[in-house]
Amino acid sequence: MADRDATDVAGDPSPALRQDAAGEQPAVTLEAFLSQDDAHAVRLEAGDDARALLPRLAQLKLVEISFPSFRDGRGYSAARILREAGFMGELRAQGDVLVDQVPHMIRCGFNSFAPEAAIDPEVLKRSVERYAAVYQRGADAAEPVWRRRHG
Amino acid sequence: MYRYDQYDQAIVDARVEEFRDQVARRLSGALTEDQFKPLRLMNGLYLQLHAYMLRVAVPYGTLDSRQMRMLGHIARTYDRGYGHFTTRQNIQFNWIKLEDAPEILAELATVEMHAIQTSGNCIRNISSDQFAGAAADEVTDPRPWAELIRQWSTFHPEFTYLPRKFKIAVIASDTDRAAMRLHDIGIQLVKRDGRIGARVFAGGGMGRTPMIAPEIAEFVPAEELLSFLEACLRVYNRHGRRDNIYKARIKILIHDLGADEYRRQVEEEHVAVKALGLDPPLAELDRIAAMFGDPPFESVESPLVPNGDAAFAAWLDQNTSAHKHPGYRVVTISLKPIGGIPGDASADQIDLMADLAERYSFDELRVTHAQNIVLPHVAARDLFAVWSALRDAGLAEANLDLISDIIACPGLDYCSLANARSIPLAQKIATRFGANGRQQELGELKLKISGCINACGHHHAGHIGVLGVDRKGVENFQLLLGGSGAEDVSLARITGPGFSEDGVVDAIEKVTDLYLARREDGERFLDTYRRLGMEPFKEVIYG
Numbered sequence: 001m002a003d004r005d006a007t008d009v010a011g012d013p014s015p016a017l018r019q020d021a022a023g024e025q026p027a028v029t030l031e032a033f034l035s036q037d038d039a040h041a042v043r044l045e046a047g048d049d050a051r052a053l054l055p056r057l058a059q060l061k062l063v064e065i066s067f068p069s070f071r072d073g074r075g076y077s078a079a080r081i082l083r084e085a086g087f088m089g090e091l092r093a094q095g096d097v098l099v100d101q102v103p104h105m106i107r108c109g110f111n112s113f114a115p116e117a118a119i120d121p122e123v124l125k126r127s128v129e130r131y132a133a134v135y136q137r138g139a140d141a142a143e144p145v146w147r148r149r150h151g
Numbered sequence: 152m153y154r155y156d157q158y159d160q161a162i163v164d165a166r167v168e169e170f171r172d173q174v175a176r177r178l179s180g181a182l183t184e185d186q187f188k189p190l191r192l193m194n195g196l197y198l199q200l201h202a203y204m205l206r207v208a209v210p211y212g213t214l215d216s217r218q219m220r221m222l223g224h225i226a227r228t229y230d231r232g233y234g235h236f237t238t239r240q241n242i243q244f245n246w247i248k249l250e251d252a253p254e255i256l257a258e259l260a261t262v263e264m265h266a267i268q269t270s271g272n273c274i275r276n277i278s279s280d281q282f283a284g285a286a287a288d289e290v291t292d293p294r295p296w297a298e299l300i301r302q303w304s305t306f307h308p309e310f311t312y313l314p315r316k317f318k319i320a321v322i323a324s325d326t327d328r329a330a331m332r333l334h335d336i337g338i339q340l341v342k343r344d345g346r347i348g349a350r351v352f353a354g355g356g357m358g359r360t361p362m363i364a365p366e367i368a369e370f371v372p373a374e375e376l377l378s379f380l381e382a383c384l385r386v387y388n389r390h391g392r393r394d395n396i397y398k399a400r401i402k403i404l405i406h407d408l409g410a411d412e413y414r415r416q417v418e419e420e421h422v423a424v425k426a427l428g429l430d431p432p433l434a435e436l437d438r439i440a441a442m443f444g445d446p447p448f449e450s451v452e453s454p455l456v457p458n459g460d461a462a463f464a465a466w467l468d469q470n471t472s473a474h475k476h477p478g479y480r481v482v483t484i485s486l487k488p489i490g491g492i493p494g495d496a497s498a499d500q501i502d503l504m505a506d507l508a509e510r511y512s513f514d515e516l517r518v519t520h521a522q523n524i525v526l527p528h529v530a531a532r533d534l535f536a537v538w539s540a541l542r543d544a545g546l547a548e549a550n551l552d553l554i555s556d557i558i559a560c561p562g563l564d565y566c567s568l569a570n571a572r573s574i575p576l577a578q579k580i581a582t583r584f585g586a587n588g589r590q591q592e593l594g595e596l597k598l599k600i601s602g603c604i605n606a607c608g609h610h611h612a613g614h615i616g617v618l619g620v621d622r623k624g625v626e627n628f629q630l631l632l633g634g635s636g637a638e639d640v641s642l643a644r645i646t647g648p649g650f651s652e653d654g655v656v657d658a659i660e661k662v663t664d665l666y667l668a669r670r671e672d673g674e675r676f677l678d679t680y681r682r683l684g685m686e687p688f689k690e691v692i693y694g
Contacts, residue, residue, distance in 0.1 A: 070186075070189070070312070071189065071272070071312055072312065072393060073272075073309075073310070073311065073312025073313060073314075073388055074388065074389055074393075076308065076309045076310075076311075076312065076388070077309055077385050077388045077389050078389075080309055080385075084423065084424070084427060098186060100173065100190055101312075103308075104306075104308040104309075104311055105308075107308035108308050108309055120181070123172070123176070123181075126172065127169075127172075130165050130168065130169055131162065131165050131306070132161055132165070133158040133161050133162050134162075134306065135162070135302040135303060135305050135306065135307075136302075136303050136307055136308075136377075136429065137427065137428060137429050138308050138309075144431070145158040145159075145302070146302075146431035146432070146435040147431075148158065149156070149158070149435065149438065150431070150432050150434050150435060150438075
């Protein structure tokens with residue numbers, strides 16, 4: 001598999017979306033990761049079971065999740081499962097990642113993006129900042145409105 | 152009724168701006184049609200045969216007069232003077248210009264309305280019992296729960312690109328007026344040990360593979376409902392099929408896994424997610440429920456005023472139902488005038504219904520899944536005035552649940568998926584049976600027409616169903632018998648080879664004649680069919 005640069009969205013590193021440095025080691029397939037001891041970066045295809053990573057989460061620095069089509073939403077669940085299990089490293093959305101999907105991805109725990117087509121940073125900024133209130137708890141820090149209503 | 156607070160309003164306002172931005176990018180060419188399509192669909196904007204169609208959400212079918220008037224205004228200003236009420240208790244406008252859509256959404260937002268998630272592979276408008284808050288048999292008003300689910304499902308970040316669309320219904324009585332078990336998730340609120348909880352069904356649906364939802368949980372307490380739904384959706388999002396659009400609904404997953412295995416996976420997932428603090432405190436349900444309290448009903452009984460008008464008496468008998476409060480009735484306004492288009496209302500009619508709601512029904516209206524409008528709380532003494540106004544507006548057809556109260560999809564007259572025209576057939580059937588007391592003689596008979604296999608017209612759930620298909624370039628209509636979307640839920644069976652448009656009307660006449668000849672005391676068409684079975688009906692049609 002080709003090594004994919006840990007490009008930020010539109011090549012514009014956004015500190016708000018990153019908690020650590022981009023992974024340098026090439027991401028290996030889930031199968032390869034499970035059969036070797038020293039990999040720190042893994043790539044999940046859309047149909048891979050993210051829970052297979054849980055026993056060895058501590059050694060992972062980067063999990064790249066593939067979006068073969070923006071319509072394929074399995075990666076959102078994969079990301080949340082990893083964050084819910086305590087994964088703190090880089091969670092990268094790669095593939096058909098479009099500007100209108102990025103806010104949802106952030107809410108599911110993604111903090112880096114490798115879109116196949118460049119994203120206009122201005123549009124992205126508007127998109128990410130648009131919603132000041134959210135209805136449900138996600139993997140991000142946003143407080144759901146029921147929490148704001150009831151403290 | 153639910154009222155937005157500053158958070159709800161901010162979210163809807165942000166959506167208007169987001170969509171304005173998306174439309175601008177589409178018009179500038181920055182977005183391809185392929186990229187724009189799922190974005191506009193998530194705002195209910197479809198490209199149909201002749202124009203864009205905009206589907207506006209009416210959460211659990213409840214409206215006030217101000218919102219209803221806004222729908223009339225949109226029909227008048229941006230459409231051709233009418234709107235079409237749908238089987239998901241929403242309204243569609245069929246002649247919308249793309250460049251007007253952001254402004255329409257902005258106008259809707261001023262009356263706490265939107266078109267969020269009325270299409271797309273996401274959680275759709277939550278539907279409910281149109282008699283909620285008025286029905287004598289409910290254990291609680293289901294709408295606060297539906298509102299809680301509406302908020303949870305709005306822009307849910309994990310479930311916006313599901314394998315396929317996802318429909319949820321919430322009811323709270325044993326009588327099912329919402330086809331609850333024909334939903335991806337159907338919830339019946341029940342009382343156990345003095346507490347209300349959710350009995351959850353999953354994996355029902357119509358479409359090309361109709362299924363009745365099996366029970367997944369017998370009692371989920373209020374404080375765990377949203378995390379339970381989160382678990383239901385996550386199992387589906389991860390494992391539902393994405394290789395074939397026709398096998399992508401949750402019903403296929405649950406059918407393939409088996410209800411027991413699906414339930415096991417959901418329960419396992421629920422244990423994990425409920426610990427994450429996803430569930431709002433009960434105070435949130437209480438906050439919402441406080442907005443759905445009873446209106447100030449008069450405690451003095453107002454008996455029905457005797458009136459000599461036979462047409463009024465017929466309407467009273469057919470189109471009004473028992474109310475939980477003495478002296479009140481639930482009025483169903485039929486949008487099925489004989490020879491008309493099922494579910495259509497003109498801007499003037501919409502305004503009139505708003506006026507009547509404001510004056511006579513504590514400012515409330517409901518849209519029903521059978522494409523009618525309900526005035527939920529009308530004092531008996533006002534019924535004649537309401538009826539008179541409806542009659543003058545062509546809205547007093549006394550045919551609720553009769554054979555001319557037809558559910559029909561828009562069909563080939565509008566829809567780009569359709570194989571056949573549903574509307575002209577509905578008009579022919581209504582005309583054939585609507586005169587000379589024929590439909591009254593037949594009694595309750597739910598007839599439903601879909602113009603293609605996607606079953607938007609609920610033909611699987613019709614006591615009599617009609618499915619339009621394309622047979623070598625010619626419209627052909629298959630006849631089905633024995634379905635029900637009520638608490639006695641069942642799926643209709645096809646009788647045999649299809650018919651021409653006139654042929655299927657004749658066939659319906661033959662089966663209803665057989666029913667009249669063979670029915671026993673008190674039997675509805677459906678009951679007689681169930682007792683006799685398909686064979687005698689087939690014989691009269693094809694014999």
